[in-house]
Amino acid sequence: MSLYPEIEPYDSGMLDVGDGHRVHWETYGNPDGKPAVVVHGGPGSGCTPGWLRYFDPEAYRVVLFDQRGCGRSTPRADDPAADLSTNTTPHLVSDIERLRERLGIERWLVLGASWGSTLGLAYAETHPERVSEMVLFSVVMTTRREVEWVTRAMGRVFPEEWERFRNGVPEADRDGDLAAAYSRLLHDPDPEVRDKAARDWCAWEDTHVATAGDHQPDPAFENPAFRMVFARLVTHYWSNAAWLEDGALLKGAERLAGIPGALIHGRLDISGPPDIPWQLARVWPDATLVLVDGAGHGAPTMNEAVVAATGRFAALPR
Numbered sequence: 001m002s003l004y005p006e007i008e009p010y011d012s013g014m015l016d017v018g019d020g021h022r023v024h025w026e027t028y029g030n031p032d033g034k035p036a037v038v039v040h041g042g043p044g045s046g047c048t049p050g051w052l053r054y055f056d057p058e059a060y061r062v063v064l065f066d067q068r069g070c071g072r073s074t075p076r077a078d079d080p081a082a083d084l085s086t087n088t089t090p091h092l093v094s095d096i097e098r099l100r101e102r103l104g105i106e107r108w109l110v111l112g113a114s115w116g117s118t119l120g121l122a123y124a125e126t127h128p129e130r131v132s133e134m135v136l137f138s139v140v141m142t143t144r145r146e147v148e149w150v151t152r153a154m155g156r157v158f159p160e161e162w163e164r165f166r167n168g169v170p171e172a173d174r175d176g177d178l179a180a181a182y183s184r185l186l187h188d189p190d191p192e193v194r195d196k197a198a199r200d201w202c203a204w205e206d207t208h209v210a211t212a213g214d215h216q217p218d219p220a221f222e223n224p225a226f227r228m229v230f231a232r233l234v235t236h237y238w239s240n241a242a243w244l245e246d247g248a249l250l251k252g253a254e255r256l257a258g259i260p261g262a263l264i265h266g267r268l269d270i271s272g273p274p275d276i277p278w279q280l281a282r283v284w285p286d287a288t289l290v291l292v293d294g295a296g297h298g299a300p301t302m303n304e305a306v307v308a309a310t311g312r313f314a315a316l317p318r
Contacts, residue, residue, distance in 0.1 A: 003053035003303055009064075015102055017068070017095045019086035024072035025065040025099055029057040034132075034318055035105045036310070037063045037096065039112035039120040041138075041298075044233030045220075046071025054111065054135075054306050059314040063108070065099055067092055067119075070229050077236075078228035080187075080194075084236050089243045093123045100130060109313055111135040111306075114272070114298060115234075118142040118242060118249065121280075125252040128259060133313040134287070137264035137306055138298050139277035141249045142242040150271060151178040151238070154208045157270055161207045168200035183235035186228070194228065201231040209297040211270045253283045260316065261287030262309035264302050266295030 009026040017023050029052070036055060040047040047064040055062050068087045069077035077084065096119075100108065109132050112120030117136040124131045140146055155162030166174050173181035185197035202221040220226050237243075261284060263277040274291055281289040295301045 003307060004056060006049045006052055007057050014074075015065075015095075015099055017091075017098055019091070020075065020083075021068050021086065021095075022074050023065055023068065023095055023099065024074075025063060025103075027103065028052050028062045028064065029055060029060045031061055033057075033059050033061040034314055035061045035063070035103075035108035037065070037100070037108050037110055039096070039110060039116035039123070040064075040067065041112075041114035041116045042070065042230055042233055043067060043115050043119075043237045044070040044077065044230040045115075046226075046229075051111075054303070054310050056311065056314060060109075060310070063099065063103065063105075065096075068095065069233055076225075076229055077232045078225050080191075082232075084232070087233070087236065088240070089119065089122050089237070092119055093126050096123050097127055097130070106130075107132040107318060109133045109135065109310070111310070114138045114140060115142065115237070118244075121249045121253075122242075122244065124259065125249065125255045128255045131256075131259050132318060133316065134256070134259060134261040135264070135306060135309045135313070136261065136277075137302055138269060138272055139263055139265055139280065140272040141276060141280075142237065142244065143246060144241045145246075146272070146276070147179060147238045147241060149273070150208055154271065157211070158207050161204065165200060165204035165207075168197065177239055179235045180239035182231065183239050186232045186235060195224065198224075198227040198231040201235065202227050205230075205234070208271045211268050211296045250279060250283060253280060256284050257286065259286055260313065262305075262313075263287050263289045264305045264309065265289070265291055266297060266299050266302060267291045267293050268295060269297045269299075271297040 012026040014022045038051045066073040110120045117139045169181035265277045
């Protein structure tokens with residue numbers, strides 16, 4: 001099953017969400033089609049037109065938006081003066097709901113990947129009456145256990161690369177919270193300290209997802225501005241475990257009852273181990289879990305299953 005072609009937006013704008021933030025949004029496809037919103041990963045990756053390729057443009061009205069601090073939203077997190085105190089999971093959940101109201105949408109399908117699956121779940125569990133279906137892939141829930149796994153335990157898989165990553169922070173911080181240590185470096189007054197921290201963080205990001213033979217380095221990390229936005233926002237969210245109580249998304253999955261879901265995950269995803277979506281599927285009876293053999297985190301080999309899911313849901317009532 002092929003991906004759909006990229007298309008041009010038919011509408012776009014900037015939404016004032018408060019706290020000095022303006023969120024960039026665009027709509028694509030059929031204005032009378034089934035509404036869907038894409039929740040991008042990172043945090044901080046921004047939303048690109050490539051996400052549209054999962055949707056039949058004749059069947060769907062697709063909304064893309066850049067979360068606070070990244071992409072074309074303002075202010076951006078790479079600004080040394082950027083205040084991240086109003087950039088938290090509850091703020092982003094509120095932004096999604098404001099955007100739905102702004103666009104006059106009653107309910108929409110939520111599609112998210114990686115960090116987008118965490119935020120998508122947080123939104124759906126807060127506003128289940130506004131969600132028609134969910135398609136989540138490379139599923140994570142950003143718990144403290146998961147953050148510890150990615151920033152420390154994954155060193156058992158990539159020992160040399162992890163040692164370089166750990167040694168990127170001051171010696172006094174190497175046995176503590178590495179995400180928090182990097183976050184401090186990324187807010188250092190010295191631009192050279194900030195730049196090195198962003199490079200070191202993104203080098204590790206590109207390593208811990210590389211557990212399948214088809215992995216390709218992310219070219220976005222070659223852009224200094226993108227590196228800074230991404231590293232600042234990821235470390236900000238990870239060091240705070242996404243402002244979610246431990247296990248909150250798993251416990252709150254009972255609120256998803258009646259919402260059809262597709263959970264798609266790479267069997268070789270060691271960065272976000274398959275037990276994460278497996279546990280979610282056990283407590284969300286309306287969701288199906290597809291484990292894709294040979295696929296790692298965000299692998300293109302999952303595309304067919306994602307397109308199949310949006311195709312299946314296109315025929316369901318709004």
